[in-house]
Amino acid sequence: MNPLLPFLMAGDPSLEALPQLLAEAKALGLEAVELGLPHSDPIADGPVLQAAAHRAIQRGATPRRVLQSLAGITDSPDVVLFTYLNPLLQLGAAELKRLLAPTPVRALLVVDLPFGEEPAFEAELRAAGYPMVPLLAPTTTLDRARQILAERPDPGPGAPFAQRFAYVVARLGVTGTGQGLDLKPVSERVADLLRMTSRPLAVGFGLSDPRSLTAIRRLGATPVIGSALVQELAGGHGLREVLAPRLVDDL
């Protein structure tokens, strides 16, 4: 099982640092990283990722530059591009596919694109090898979860984690650490979902301390670490330094 899914904000601390960060993540044995495309109006993000996106945009990390900076990188885990819809729509499916082709991006997580709202766009990207990650929130009923998992189907055990996993949102609200996540509801949710699907699950929103990460792994899911990592990297710490202790189970 993939032990951790880290989130990086493209362009923060800098686009130049990105190849090194990806190489370090690969050296840690991680199968995938989420890479955030900085957006002007990140409605699903808390203060840390809002500020990181703002800094990245100020430094010129446009969607096109981010994807160009990923071109040719092979020493990297699979990349899941975490983004809002509008920048992708403005590029258009054809140009987006052209930009993605030489990159390690293997899937797209589009926060504000429910299945069915842009069917042609989504189908074209999926056919080109860029499936959309299904998102399941605390408000998602189990019936709807079943529907979502069918609409954005598991390509099967032969496919990499990045293209198979479903993202389980651990709590209401936006990204960010906040105070003490109550793990009971998400534990029940993960157990319900694991009975429903054989695909891997990643759990994110509000996780950062080794104990919560361990708890998620023990449920049989991959924890996501986002805001806490972005904060540390912005403060000058190294990726390995932040993540290595969090790969060891805290019992």
Next chain:
Amino acid sequence: MTLGFTLPDRFGSQALGGCYAPETLLQPLLDLEAAFRSALDDPAYRAELKGELRHFVGRPTPLTPAPRLAAQLGLKALFLKREDLTHTGAHKINNALAQALLAKRMGKHEIIAETGAGQHGVATAAACARLGLSCTVYMGVTDMARQAPNVARMRLFGAKVEPVEAGQGTLKEAVNEALRAWAARCDRAHYILGSALGPHPFPTLVRTFQTVIGEEARAQILEQAGALPEVVIACAGGGSNGLGLLVPFLGDTLKRIAVEAGGHGPDLGEHAARLDGGRMGVLHGCKTLLLQDDHGHTAETASISAGLDYPALGPELAALILDGQVEVRRASDEEALSGARLLCQAEGILPALESSHALALLPTLAAEGAATVLLGLSGRGDKDLSTYQSRSGL
């Protein structure tokens, strides 16, 4: 209809609107649509809303003939639909009150709202006080500074006003923050969106609650003038006032005009005129005409009027415009100030800066040969006194 909505969620030939919301909000939006439909079918809800609109809001609002201003401009007749005379002083209360009643019906006692000019915030705060609901209003810091009286009014009504520092500190950032707050509290809070934008079902909900403006106005002008006007005109920020006045006239042969904020210049960042400068895009949960840069990032906007200072047109109004049902004009900051001066001096009515954008077009309409005009006076200008004093010595 994979999301499970039952009302139409797309508008016009280009299928604007939709529901581009994070998954967390999908179920709350589905629940809202269901509650909205059931409320509209419930005679008790309709009766309560009608009673509150009459006894609390002061509806029907008058349709006031403005003969001196008409004569001065060379129009045969000018009629003003007086939303400025509603309780709290703008059309926003029609929607805020209806949604507050809906929230109560849904068992949600916490209300979240965003506000630009502060009119929607004040209306929501008043409706919440009236119905015993708690109220938090998100407002950009720039808007808090330029609409300070409205901040004080919200607080007097017991609402909590949360300053939003991000970006330009205007309506767009306030909506961002309100959406985030709703995602965190959607199990117990209802979000009263103030304009005809956002993810489905909000655009339809808001338009439905605002068309009372045009329905009354249409009946009133037929009664007073014996005929429909040649032109119906309203200002448009997100579009709740524009749709509210214009939609009931869609079946009529006349000119329907929405006026956008021309700001202080023609370049991106200097105005809030979405038709000329905007491209199709997705912001705040809907697809519509949007002011944006080449990267799909939302552009900055500028307008003397906080209520029109928003980068996107509501999807239904944008669709009516693109499909030729509604014409768009723009008025600059300076023209809006002149429009306000005209009305103040000829008729003794102080308009909101938003409404002044529609007034600014009157000389042009007269020059184009229009004889009878019905204008939506969306709000009163008390909140804008400091701007009027500093900019034009009114």
